[in-house]
Amino acid sequence: MRSTHFLSIAGTDPSGGAGQSADLKTASALGAYASSVLTAVLAQNTCGVREVMALPQALIRAQLEAVFEDIAITCVKIGMVSDLATANLIREFIERYRPAHVVLDPVMVAKSGDMLVDRDGFHAVRDVLIPIADVITPNLPEAAVLLDTDIPASHEAMEAMLPKLGTLGCDIVVLKGGYLKGDVSNDLVLTPEGTHWLEAPRIQTRSLHGSGCTLASAIAALLPRHDTPIEAIREAKTYMSRALEAAERLDIGKGQGPAHHFHAWW
Template sequence: MMVYKYNSVLTIAGSDSGGGAGIQADLKTFAALGCYGTSAITAVTAQNTLGINDIHPIPPAIVKSQIMAVMDDIRPSVIKIGMLPNAEIIGVVAETLKMYNDLTIIVDPVMKSTSGTDLSGNESLKVLIAELFPIATLIAPNINEAALLTGNHISNIDDMRSAALALLKYGSNAVLVKGGHLDGEVLYNVYADQSHTKETFSYPYIPSLNTHGTGCTLASAIASYIASGQSLVEAIAAAGDYVNKAIQQGRNVKTGQGCGPLNHGFKPKSLQKKRAKLN
């Protein structure tokens, strides 16, 4: 009898009680793109479409235990990392992932929510840069996060390209600077890696209030496409297209009174599987 396994992905992120970002957006994205989603929750938030009311970090030992429970059994090879609320949790996530080989790690360095709420204090930056970035396959900051990490203002695509190159010094294999917060009829994401590959991805601007969780969704979509066998650059291109269409399909939907979510399930794929190696 032939045995199969699902294309599995692990998200390490915070929980969004409103369902639009964080763990919830990641799991919706994994499912929509045919992957089996697993999770390790780093914080519980009280939030909705209007903003974040409260954040409760999970004890670092429990974060570590969640990661190990998934990795020692299901063993996804692709990891998406989102909100890490403090330096101690950042450190324990990096320490735990170093226990495992052959991982693809996609880091969305969540520092502010779409509503503008600070999610990670400046004291966490040192640990993020020193411990997590060097083991990352890709870090994917938005322009505000990239500006904070580089110390340079970003107002156009040339600034984005300079920021992407500057961020490579922190040791990740690749950087994707996301330009969704810039104004214009066309939006850009800029990619650079340690092999001197440079790519610019462009997308038409879609006017919509429903953009909560776009960064989480993009990173988890990249992880999903990699788990399904695509290269990093191919996955970034496909993920950008998925997010753009999810915004398009969700722009006329009313969810709450503020910034609503994307339509993650506008065209779901069947759960994908591949042949498993028998021990």
């Protein structure tokens, strides 16, 4: 089988559980060769975000050129993008090199509740990046921000929201239902063929740091191996559930710890 060449475009996490760290661990655990381009340096840990510094445009461009000119990238996962200039730069390279699969995690709110982008960053995500993505993976607060509406409080409200998300310019939407209460953590997927509920029991764990990054990266890494996107998304959700089930084995941090990306390996 031909190797999968995965590219993470994201910010850092020095505590190792989210952002670039989660992306590279996830792709590696799923058998993809992982490359990365940094957009921002964050001071954060399992307890929250302390500072965010976007990297200079020239440096981001140099990274993108270095990767795309040398490696035949199969799939891309885009994470934190905090400004329009960076979004336009990423779009330029995606449109020039046309990787087969692009997954966008519309990162705007950290698990700790910290806002990671301003209005400029919001428009960068909604107006520039969503139209070039094949799959977007908003959680419920992010979906509400994208549509300027209330956060869904039920599965019925998720179903009502999904078609509106589909009008933003991306064919496949994975609306994550983890913020709802109850014994299940079901996600709702919109594809050109219809809608699909992905059901899973809720994992009782404090280790949710970087779970959005992990799921989006898993989808990106698995898309090249499946005939249909929904098959890749289903496998990615299974991987995510197992990573959360095993997370307490790591015992990392004083806040929301990370998922166990290498649960199947060690």
